[in-house]
Amino acid sequence: KPSTVPQHLTASPGFSHRSHGRREPAPTCWFSHHRAHHSLFSAFSEFGLLYSVRVHRNAAVAGPGYYALVKFYSARDASRAQRACNRQRLFQKSPLKVCICTRQKAFQQQVLALRSYKCKELANYYLGFNGWSNRIITLQNISGFDLENEELGGLPERQCLKYLCVVEVTLPHHGICTRGLGIAEAYVENGRDPLEFVMKTGNVQKLAVEKALSGAFQKILLIVLENGKVAVEYNSAQEEPIDSLTDEELRGLIQVNDLSLEQLNLEEEEEFLSDFCFDEGHLLEGRQSN
Numbered sequence: 001k002p003s004t005v006p007q008h009l010t011a012s013p014g015f016s017h018r019s020h021g022r023r024e025p026a027p028t029c030w031f032s033h034h035r036a037h038h039s040l041f042s043a044f045s046e047f048g049l050l051y052s053v054r055v056h057r058n059a060a061v062a063g064p065g066y067y068a069l070v071k072f073y074s075a076r077d078a079s080r081a082q083r084a085c086n087r088q089r090l091f092q093k094s095p096l097k098v099c100i101c102t103r104q105k106a107f108q109q110q111v112l113a114l115r116s117y118k119c120k121e122l123a124n125y126y127l128g129f130n131g132w133s134n135r136i137i138t139l140q141n142i143s144g145f146d147l148e149n150e151e152l153g154g155l156p157e158r159q160c161l162k163y164l165c166v167v168e169v170t171l172p173h174h175g176i177c178t179r180g181l182g183i184a185e186a187y188v189e190n191g192r193d194p195l196e197f198v199m200k201t202g203n204v205q206k207l208a209v210e211k212a213l214s215g216a217f218q219k220i221l222l223i224v225l226e227n228g229k230v231a232v233e234y235n236s237a238q239e240e241p242i243d244s245l246t247d248e249e250l251r252g253l254i255q256v257n258d259l260s261l262e263q264l265n266l267e268e269e270e271e272f273l274s275d276f277c278f279d280e281g282h283l284l285e286g287r288q289s290n
Helices: 033-047 075-085 116-127 147-152 194-217 247-252 280-288
Strands: 007-013 050-057 066-072 096-100 133-141 159-171 176-188 220-224 230-234
Touching: 033 050, 033 066, 033 075, 066 075, 075 096, 116 194, 116 220, 116 230, 133 194, 133 247, 159 194, 176 194, 176 230
Parallel strands: none
Antiparallel strands: 007 066, 007 096, 050 066, 133 159, 159 176, 220 230
């Protein structure tokens, strides 16, 4: 499921060594930080899709070397990796000590939605690149402007940009279609600077689309069976009114006064977005509807 917290592994490579009873100076590292990250990612990704790999230097009291935190999406994959890799020489002369993390953060029981690019990673891995698709139903400007400046006929010095987006995700091989809603906002500090306005508008539009895409994926349950096959179910507990409306109804229902950022739970940390390609037709249509 896209909202599950990834399972953690720790891998602790040993770097200091002794030779013929004489203590040799321990090397600071046998390979660079980047190479360590690449080697760990390659070794553990054989057991399943990885959420992240983070490599850190040991504390001063522990001696020279590195330790790593490897996160899997699947607890089963993490357990398999731990059993297979513990005390093994995977990519260096000394064996790695691999264990399952026992200390979890306090919010582990809280349902955490994955960011959109992580949802796409999961979908591509388990469903294939042709196993799902998405489209923008509507992208609308719901910005509110300073009334006093509007009455004076001038542009506000500090302007709030706010966009609402509805995205549809379709799984054709499973007969599942879900929708997600996203709202993003940002402030233009200098309302008279056209370059800042254009850049902020593009960033807010991208963020609204990505939040909507993440919301649509939260309604999809991926069930990985023991034989490796994947079953997909619709999570009816996440169903929203937008799921039963037509495209035309969705484009016409926007009422700004009824929207609440707190109700939509959109206060999570903003993600940096640079890889989303817009359908220009939908963007143009969204602007014309305003």
